[in-house]
Amino acid sequence: MSALYLARGASKVVRRITSETSVELKILSEKWQLLLAGLVFQYIHGLAARGVHYLHRPGPTLQDLGFMILPELGKERGYISETLFTFIFLSFVLWTFHPFILQTKRFYTVLIWRRVLAFLCASQFLRIVTFYCTQLPGPNYHCREGSPLARLPQPQNVAEVLLINFPRGVIYGCGDLIFSSHMIFTIVFVVTYQKYGYIRFIKMLAWCIAIAQSLLIIASRKHYSVDVVVAWWVVCHY
Template sequence: MLTARVRELGRRSLMFLMRRIRRNWWLDRVCIAFLVCVGAVFGLSYYFMNVMANVASQRSKIIEDQLGSRYTLPDVFFGFIGYVDLLWLTDMFDALMFVPTVLLVLSHERPWRVVSRLGLAWALASLIRITTVAITSVPDPRPTCKYAEGNVFTTFALHRCGDAIYSGHTLIFVICAMVWASFAPKNIIGRSLTVFVWCLCIAGSLVVIANRAHYTIDVLLAWYIAPGAWFTVAWFWYWHVTRKGRLLRIEFPVEVGRHRDKDTEEMCQRRRMELGLLADGTPFDPAAMYLGLARSREVQDSNTILHQVNEKDSETPEQMGMQDEYLIEVGGTPAVGAGYTAESDMERAFSEDFGTRPQHH
């Protein structure tokens, strides 16, 4: 009996997983190409950030040799936070931030959207760090750091000397926290986990300072730049992806306007109206639709009038009067200040796309 229940549970879990993959993870060719481009941009930005960090490290070695000693710049927080030589704690907080973020992506109903926003924001912040890490060299705050040696293009190291402005570890902390702030479930569990992740982010930043891996200014700059990169990508994504009806399998994998399976149809319709999108994801252009319907109505009216002229001689006066009334009704124009006429083509087109009728006043 227990074995049968376990098998049934496994079968249901597998069916749920396959259904979720088909509904939420399946992509078309355009979206796959887009994600490949995002991955390439992210990889290149991270690689060249490592190259510039090696350049900064080697230049710091030259400066130290010229000075003949290593010294530390004054830092207010160094006086409040004691020195802790436990660099593994800094890397551990990277893992502590990654694990819940990965779980959030796996459980989200629009996972590729989260991945895209995360990758683009991280890549943008990394591109900014490329321009800062090797521009101004400062004495390393950690007395036990090691300088990068060898070819700057093939050397990969963590916690090297000279890799200062600004903190890459804090960048990871804040970007992951921003993912939770934007995409966590809007319930008590989601909000509680978001607060927990932000507490981890603050604790990790303090650990970076305590390990003297960075100056406080490096950590603060990461706190300023990471949210800026995140909201820059969010702005670009909203206006050039969501509002334009692009990358639909990433933006709306189930249905245009649907964020979660539990969303009602009325909620999805309202989102589509607010975004200016039709049910198939194409942008809604009222002017173009009205002109197109006006042209089609002119053709329809012309055909009807021609048909009336051809049969005019065989109709009685009563029939002709009834037909005139019919023509007036079919060719009715939108009433001024009262929306569209009850049976106009514009209203029928609107109803087919949104499933509702405009309210008449």
């Protein structure tokens, strides 16, 4: 009986996945242009962040209220904020695809990512404008005076810039400070779940995690406090 029950359950899941995939592909065929544009802009954003690294000039870390209040985690504990961000990112991605399996559906996956990418692009465009307008000495350890990564040598060819040294160039970037990209993604994801999610506890937990991520970024000295504050204001304002 248990084997028969499992077989019936698996059959229902397969039918749901097939049905949902058919619907999502139809929506994708109509809405793919904006999705593609959003994905392309992610590369443009990475290219801009790589470009400002060439302009970065290391200097003394600026006076920051968050640095005074929060204890410094240290270079060896910088992975904590990155680990939390990875958890946030993967959790959100998995949640956006849950309608393929579960019947508790309030959105279409293609449309939710269309909306998310639109918000990300708008925020990232403003971010590019701000970090090119005002270039601050990076507080991160690899951006400080004496670090070989703080200043990039002039590129030898165009390909060196266009390839953005992924993923190392993304992890060890400098100069793209105002405002925090990690917080853009985090808050967009949390706001999206706040609107389309249905479990109150997870909504409350998501906001708590976003606050914890903010504090960890500052404690890790990856951004100044103003970078985090501006990210909150910009994304929540939208």
